[in-house]
Amino acid sequence: MLLLSAADPLSITRRRLISAGTVGAAGLSLMGCTGAAVRSASSAAPPAPSLCLPPVKVSRDRVIREIVGLRPYRASGFVVRAEALGAKRLVHNYGHGGAGITLSWGTSKLATQLGLQGHRGPVAVLGAGVMGLTTARLAQEAGFPVTVYAEALPPETTSNIAGGQWLATGHYDRGAVTEAWRAQFRSATDYAYRRFQLLVGDDYGVRWVTQYFETSPTPPGAAVPSRGYATQPNWRRLQRQEHPFPFDVRQHQLMMIEPGRFLRRLMQDVQIAGGKFVVRRLASPTEVAALPETLVFNCTGLGARELFGDKDLYPIRGQLVILLPQPEIDYALGFQSHGGGYMFPRSDGIVLGGTHDENEWSTTPDPAVTDRIIVSHQQVFRTLRCRPSGLTSA
Numbered sequence: 001m002l003l004l005s006a007a008d009p010l011s012i013t014r015r016r017l018i019s020a021g022t023v024g025a026a027g028l029s030l031m032g033c034t035g036a037a038v039r040s041a042s043s044a045a046p047p048a049p050s051l052c053l054p055p056v057k058v059s060r061d062r063v064i065r066e067i068v069g070l071r072p073y074r075a076s077g078f079v080v081r082a083e084a085l086g087a088k089r090l091v092h093n094y095g096h097g098g099a100g101i102t103l104s105w106g107t108s109k110l111a112t113q114l115g116l117q118g119h120r121g122p123v124a125v126l127g128a129g130v131m132g133l134t135t136a137r138l139a140q141e142a143g144f145p146v147t148v149y150a151e152a153l154p155p156e157t158t159s160n161i162a163g164g165q166w167l168a169t170g171h172y173d174r175g176a177v178t179e180a181w182r183a184q185f186r187s188a189t190d191y192a193y194r195r196f197q198l199l200v201g202d203d204y205g206v207r208w209v210t211q212y213f214e215t216s217p218t219p220p221g222a223a224v225p226s227r228g229y230a231t232q233p234n235w236r237r238l239q240r241q242e243h244p245f246p247f248d249v250r251q252h253q254l255m256m257i258e259p260g261r262f263l264r265r266l267m268q269d270v271q272i273a274g275g276k277f278v279v280r281r282l283a284s285p286t287e288v289a290a291l292p293e294t295l296v297f298n299c300t301g302l303g304a305r306e307l308f309g310d311k312d313l314y315p316i317r318g319q320l321v322i323l324l325p326q327p328e329i330d331y332a333l334g335f336q337s338h339g340g341g342y343m344f345p346r347s348d349g350i351v352l353g354g355t356h357d358e359n360e361w362s363t364t365p366d367p368a369v370t371d372r373i374i375v376s377h378q379q380v381f382r383t384l385r386c387r388p389s390g391l392t393s394a
């Protein structure tokens, strides 16, 4: 899992730094690079990189919480499919692995297109994670009354635990998906990418940031790809002298979603549009069939394994360590060396993660894993080659 990017004013500051080594008004936290460059030159050390980033302060006493979530993974990919359940139409929308926030609007769009066509009357949505809430909103936008039935509401959902990068990673096995599924994936990605852009701002907790991601060195003479995917704008490999990281990196801009804020706002939107929430666990298809609505969307995430008997669905456990917020950190980072990990900058804290444990069901944080996450990130942030002045080491 990885990171993000910025088309916001700060990215302009950063671009200025890259090109000219100067600092814009919004870049006070980056000041000091010039001094670092002068010191490096006088001591004959390698020249300081032109991009100077503030380090994340990684230490135990800055940890504000440790959390664990279970990614609802299927090797053959998410399920968006309609079937009959007695006299009802049941539309599945679950199994998004480590990409549920990213794909949410997209697969929910596919699900509602499948379900709503020709339907009349109220709609039931099972689940109040990101899939249930986006499905509910899209059904409401199409003019249907909605009731959401869920065992747990935000903030008690897996969706609240997500790191929040808008990047579809870790949700399928290349060898196990069909061409038809790939077409659904493309369509979902396209819609979700555009829909999230409409929500950029503090109210939904969505913003653009720059993501740096460790990449393997380019062999001498090899062609350097100049861009990635259409949904990863401003993608490029950075030259060693351009960036402060202790490994080769590429960058791109991506949206970062703050799940707590985003889900809270979606719940409000559902309620404002007349939607109802019923806190209830559905224990079997028979109970689902007894609901009053004749159209039901199944957005129960990992819960679909038990509720509808999908044994291809299993958890990939992820543990996160959240550090005190550091407002000056406006970039994200992913790396495989130094033990591996990722860092997301959010207003509710700096998110450190990178663990993927297949078929692990425990949601209790493991102190040894917390230690590993802290150590790997300390190693990286201690070795940033350029430090803005006034910032202490990690």
Ligand SMILES: Cc1cc2nc3c(=O)[nH]c(=O)nc-3n(C[C@H](O)[C@H](O)[C@H](O)COP(=O)(O)OP(=O)(O)OC[C@H]3O[C@@H](n4cnc5c(N)ncnc54)[C@H](O)[C@@H]3O)c2cc1C
Pocket (backbone or CB within 6 Å): 001, 068, 069, 070, 071, 072, 093, 094, 095, 096, 097, 098, 099, 100, 101, 102, 103, 126, 127, 128, 129, 130, 131, 132, 149, 150, 151, 152, 153, 157, 158, 159, 160, 161, 162, 163, 164, 165, 166, 167, 280, 281, 282, 283, 299, 300, 301, 302, 303, 304, 307, 317, 318, 319, 320, 353
């Ligand atoms: C550590 C971690 C980091 C992640 N980072 C990212 C990221 O950066 N970007 C990204 O895109 N994705 C990320 N994800 C993945 C993302 O969190 C999931 O794919 C997404 O939350 C799945 O959403 P969902 O709505 O399907 O499930 P959930 O959020 O689990 O919601 C399921 C809902 O269904 C309800 N439910 C379940 N069973 C029943 C039942 N029998 N009866 C009634 N209600 C039921 C639950 O109570 C809940 O309301 C991450 C996940 C983890 C764990």
